[in-house]
Amino acid sequence: xxxxxxxxxxxxxxxxxxxxxxxxxxxxxxxxxxxxxxxxxxxxxxxxxxxxxxxxxxxxxxxxxxxxxxxxxxxxxxxxxxxxxxxxxxxxxxxxxxxxxxxxxxxxxxxxxxxxxxxxxxxxxxxxxxxxxxxxxxxxxxxxxxxxxxxxxxxxxxxxxxxxxxxxxxxxxxxxxxxxxxxxxxxxxxxxxxxxxxxxxxxxxxxxxxxxxxxxxxxxxxxxxxxxxxxxxxxxxxxxxxxxxxxxxxxxxxxxxxxxxxxxxxxxxxxxxxxxxxxxxxxxxxxxxxxxxxxxx
Numbered sequence: 001x002x003x004x005x006x007x008x009x010x011x012x013x014x015x016x017x018x019x020x021x022x023x024x025x026x027x028x029x030x031x032x033x034x035x036x037x038x039x040x041x042x043x044x045x046x047x048x049x050x051x052x053x054x055x056x057x058x059x060x061x062x063x064x065x066x067x068x069x070x071x072x073x074x075x076x077x078x079x080x081x082x083x084x085x086x087x088x089x090x091x092x093x094x095x096x097x098x099x100x101x102x103x104x105x106x107x108x109x110x111x112x113x114x115x116x117x118x119x120x121x122x123x124x125x126x127x128x129x130x131x132x133x134x135x136x137x138x139x140x141x142x143x144x145x146x147x148x149x150x151x152x153x154x155x156x157x158x159x160x161x162x163x164x165x166x167x168x169x170x171x172x173x174x175x176x177x178x179x180x181x182x183x184x185x186x187x188x189x190x191x192x193x194x195x196x197x198x199x200x201x202x203x204x205x206x207x208x209x210x211x212x213x214x215x216x217x218x219x220x221x222x223x224x225x226x227x228x229x230x231x232x233x234x235x236x237x238x239x240x241x242x243x244x245x246x247x248x249x250x251x252x253x254x255x256x257x258x259x260x261x262x263x264x265x266x267x268x269x270x271x272x273x274x275x276x277x278x279x280x281x282x283x284x285x286x287x288x289x290x291x292x293x294x295x296x297x
Contacts, residue, residue: 027110041267063094126164133157233269
């Protein structure tokens with residue numbers, strides 16, 4: 001299988017590890033503090049409720065694909081400058097969008113480890129090289145429309161883009177980077193016993209597995225609050241993180257959630273936690289997914 005061969009190849013590239021360490025240290029410095037965390041959440045797509053990076057990536061890929069088509073039409077019909085001018089414009093649009101994709105992708109990648117980190121940095125290196133080629137191609141095209149070397153550079157860049165896109169697909173569909181970690185869970189929709197009320201301590205996070213679904217509990221006076229215990233971002237256990245007021249912070253990457261609503265209060269998470277209704281029957285806490293949960297089942 002191709003993905004296994006790629007996996008083995010990347011695992012042998014030991015030089016990627018120190019480079020990844022260095023780049024992640026830079027990201028940690030950039031996104032340090034309140035302002036840095038807010039910027040990181042924005043680039044992650046927390047405000048959008050969806051990762052921002054894949055929203056942007058379609059633009060350069062689409063623009064550069066059309067640019068190749070326009071180049072080919074120009075080469076077949078040299079009597080018209082419309083097509084090569086259009087290709088130049090598309091290359092420029094792709095470059096601008098790719099810069100945004102680079103920043104958002106780097107931000108998402110800064111929270112990865114091990115195998116996904118290797119795939120991510122290989123993806124980034126290929127895309128960065130392609131971006132440089134397209135930038136050079138764009139400026140070569142300006143004074144001499146249809147410059148042969150500029151066209152060749154953009155075509156080489158496109159091959160790198162397709163290769164990088166394959167690695168990006170592996171990250172999401174094979175490794176599961178950036179996907180909603182609630183997607184495979186089946187939260188109870190009917191009242192289901194979870195734990196004894198006596199197991200709960202005021203203001204202290206508690207986890208219980210309900211039919212295979214980990215649920216976070218916290219007692220607040222006469223109320224018992226419950227949301228998914230699995231962080232939507234990367235699967236971290238919320239009950240092991242610090243609780244400040246009504247906000248729980250994931251111990252893995254620092255995503256923050258409102259334990260009353262499940263809403264995301266800070267990235268890198270972009271998807272809300274499942275919220276559960278609770279009731280006490282004969283000393284037993286029962287739960288069911290709230291109909292108005294911000295995260296549907």
